Amino acid sequence: MITLKINGAAHQFDGDPDMPLLWYLRDVAGLTGSKFGCGMGLCGACTVHQDGVAIRSCVTPVRSAAGKEITTIEGLGDHPLHQAWAAENVAQCGYCQVGQIMQAASLLKTKPKPTDKDIDDAMAGNICRCGTYQRIRAAIKSAAKEHA
């Protein structure tokens, strides 16, 4: 039996401990905000926070998440990035955006005033096939400004 702490609530799981956290979240816990894109940690659509740091839930087995504080988009609450994303009208199809926001939230925690280079470094693991990158960049910068 594994105990997972997700968005502040304890979840007991007696399934395969090798199951990636993403599939636990989506298929078992019903938290579908985190998305499946690649299954190899290559696209970032599945990004959640583990103890406040962005991780790829598609390559994180539930066993290694046990005992850690997991935060998904459902538990992020209203974040300045939400307003920034709305102000910049970032989303097109929207599928990757949760992962982008979770990644950006993690970035702003460590670098409240990110440079273009910081943004490139932090966000290069999150693919947006619709190509909303320039608005993502602008939204992160505007959220950083609001935050300061």
Next chain:
Amino acid sequence: MKTIDNFSRRTFLRQSFGAGAFVLGARFLPTAAMATLESAVFSPNVFVGIKSDGTVLIVASRSEMGTSSRTVVPLILADELEADWKRVKIEQAIGDAKYGSQDTDGSHSVRDFFPVMQECGASARTMLEQAAAKQWNVPASECKASFHQVIHTPSGKKLGYGELAAAAAKLPVPDKKQLVFKKKSEYRYIGKDFPIYDLADITHGKAIFGMDAKVDGMVYASVEHSPVLGGKIKSVDNKDALQVRGVSQTVVIPDFTPPHAFQALGGVAVIADNTWAAFQGRKKLKVSWDPGANASYTSSEYKKELQATARKPGKVVRNFGDVDKGFAGAAKTLEADYYVPLLAHAQMEPVAAVADFRDGKCTLWAPVQNPQAVQDTVAAATGIDKKDVICNVTLLGGGFGRKSKPDFCAEAAILSKQLGKPVKVVWSREDDTRFDYYHSVDAMYLKAGLDKGGKPVAWLQRSVFPSIDSTFAPNVKYAGTGELGMGLIDTPYDIANLRAENGEAVNHVRIGWMRSVANIYHAFAICSFADECAHAAGRDPKDYLLDLIGPPRIVDLKAQGTEYANMGPIETYPIDAGRLRKVIELAAEKAEWGKRKLPKGHALGIAAHRSFLSYIATVVEVAVGPDGKISIPRVDTAVDAGMIVNPDRVKSQFEGAAVFGASLALMGEITATNGKIDQGNFHNYPVARINEAPLVTHVHIVDSDAPPAGVGEPGVPPFAPALCNAIFAATGKRIRELPIGKQKLV
């Protein structure tokens, strides 16, 4: 396990409009759908309803895959209705011919549905005014609808839309001829920036995509397909697969019957109680295949065949003047071979679908661009009537054409029928990459004869590619008229002798349309070759391009004896050289072409292309480092897409098109060895990331009253040639083959 049910069957199957709602049917639909509708006399085409609490319900009949059609098309209706957008609720239509075409493809949504939405909105508004007039016992001419209420102009009395709904419902629908449409100056929403309807749900993780659909009692399936198209199962060993925790069984899906069209590919499905278990079971499954004839296909060999064909005379598809005579008399001739490989859509959401087959009916929840094609496909796959297929359309995590092919829905339906319970089919990224309906590979040969001044007097362009038609018909060897009309026979150059040819090619993988389709390779080759001619003539590429296009005029292909499939009526949407010139001039002006001081290693390139009835010119600034590393600091794109409904969303489409264009130009390539696709995930089929994409794309929209034209796709074609032309300007290296990343620049 906790039951999650984010799709209540009841909610999804109920009528969009509750009892007592004022429901209005549109009688006017795009011509393509007329035949279906005429036969269904009592099938109203429902797009708008008003509830007694004043909520305006608008049906989105087009799919949302990121182009904002779910917002923008209803917005047109809301504007004409004088509705308060905050009180509008959008309902997504199920697949039903009563909505006209729902095939969200070909950049059609706004241009086809603008008049439909206007008529629906104007009819409803007129009836609300009439209902108020009746209630007040005053002439209707004294009643004016304004922002969700009707006002009696002389007295100032007001009645809300909700209060009038029941009375309006009793009135006859006015004749279209009696409708008075709002003037452009009276538009409340059209022409203004508007956020998409689902924005908050998307950013908070509440939006439901196909991948998120879940119904009670559902099982999960992952399907092993033949690695070679058309391969047959020799044997299946599922022993180890069944040992995987959560896996319950395996099911064989029958082979497709050629042509494959949208049929399920066939294969072995692993059924489990969660997605991951199904994936794990797949890994343990041992299937032995008889690969069949397509095992002879290796893309590197195939490429040589296409290129050889491109060097031989082909089928003449456009002929103007006497090209051979023109070449003979030219002062100088140039020739070049161009090549674009197979490309995959790589939309962020791999395909997935939930199907629930019971009592002779099949209900689906799926991210699809064409729910009516789902009806046809599932009906054929399960032996039921089309009307018994209910296709609920979720949001699409990207589409780009992939999700207009509902093969994955057929898989879910076949499995649900066999298992007697709801089934969710989930494709892995590898499945999605290896079993795509690929954007076609193309080899082109171009030849130009220039006069002493460097202007072309003769021009030949020959394109060789397996046709999308091969997906739907056997023994296809030549391009379809649609593909020919995407950049091969509609080149609006002012050249006295011009010939276009199409060479023979046989397909070995599933070929399908992808964002801007055949325009990609045609524009790449032709716009690059135009730049080659400019340099050969020692001219500025922008000035040369304007001369090549010639004076503002309507290019009448029919008068030249060329049969041409325009993407709309040619009378409404002629090929207008003047509009193409204007976007070139605008893009060049905004990019400060020839004026901007650029750092070392930076240069500009330009390309222009008309597609989906829109005129686009793109200037790319490239930076080539001493190590040959490419970056794209800036893009300027000028757009004439006729009348624009939502400028911000139009800009977003062209920003996205630049990134899509950068992906295919810099790194996109699908290859095959012995019939098997070599790529599988983003490590070997990369797409542009934030640090590789253009840093900034400026979109410059031409203010136009011309009929609305396409927006989602036409930004893609000019990007790759503009980038390659910029690379030539920066390095002197001409890129004639994509992707650029395969080649050394220094």
